[in-house]
Amino acid sequence: MKLLQEKILNEGSVSGNDILKVDSFLNHQLDVEFLNEIGKEFKNRFANERIDKILTIEASGIAIASIASQHFGSIPVVFAKKVESKNLDKDVYETKVYSFTKDKEYSVKVSKKYLNSGENILVLDDFLANGRAALGLKDLVEQANANLSGIGIVIEKGFQEGRSLLEEVGVNLQSLVIIDSIDNGEIKFR
Numbered sequence: 001m002k003l004l005q006e007k008i009l010n011e012g013s014v015s016g017n018d019i020l021k022v023d024s025f026l027n028h029q030l031d032v033e034f035l036n037e038i039g040k041e042f043k044n045r046f047a048n049e050r051i052d053k054i055l056t057i058e059a060s061g062i063a064i065a066s067i068a069s070q071h072f073g074s075i076p077v078v079f080a081k082k083v084e085s086k087n088l089d090k091d092v093y094e095t096k097v098y099s100f101t102k103d104k105e106y107s108v109k110v111s112k113k114y115l116n117s118g119e120n121i122l123v124l125d126d127f128l129a130n131g132r133a134a135l136g137l138k139d140l141v142e143q144a145n146a147n148l149s150g151i152g153i154v155i156e157k158g159f160q161e162g163r164s165l166l167e168e169v170g171v172n173l174q175s176l177v178i179i180d181s182i183d184n185g186e187i188k189f190r
């Protein structure tokens with residue numbers, strides 16, 4: 001997605017050799033008009049899939065999924081919770097996700113009320129790096145006996161192992177941009 005590549009080059013910044021910061025439009029401030037273009041593009045990429053619900057993970061995934069939903073007929077958006085909360089139902093699907101950016105494992109939960117057997121689920125998230133968040137969401141879909149229609153990612157870091165892990169297990173993976181390398185602050189797209 002050319003527009004997204006330009007946005008990353010104009011507004012993104014690099015931290016170290018593998019972290020891209022896009023706080024101005026995706027991870028802190030939200031560029032709603034731009035996210036709407038992202039939502040449209042997800043609809044194009046998954047136009048042939050049956051999708052009943054979108055599943056994402058808090059926090060940044062919520063905005064992406066909510067805006068995208070409107071291009072899929074305003075289907076429900078469910079976000080998996082990673083922040084501990086006393087209010088969450090006790091009856092949950094739960095999985096563990098290791099975060100390389102934070103160097104810790106955390107628990108990800110969805111109430112059993114909101115993922116149901118036989119539903120067709122599209123998973124959306126902001127970044128794909130080592131694939132742990134995406135695999136965790138896939139695990140939640142499987143625990144619910146729902147079907148994973150695909151995984152849509154805004155920014156894939158193609159130099160990390162996420163794609164190969166997801167393709168190995170047959171996931172229909174669509175990333176709107178793939179970064180091949182981040183070298184001395186220079187971003188190269190595939």
Ligand code: 5GP
Nearest residue numbers: 018019020021127128129130131132133162
């Ligand atoms: P994975 O589970 O694929 O290793 O990492 C994906 C998750 O880590 C994303 O949901 C995102 O929150 C975070 N993440 C990984 N790499 C980056 C990055 O370069 N920039 C930002 N902003 N988040 C990242």
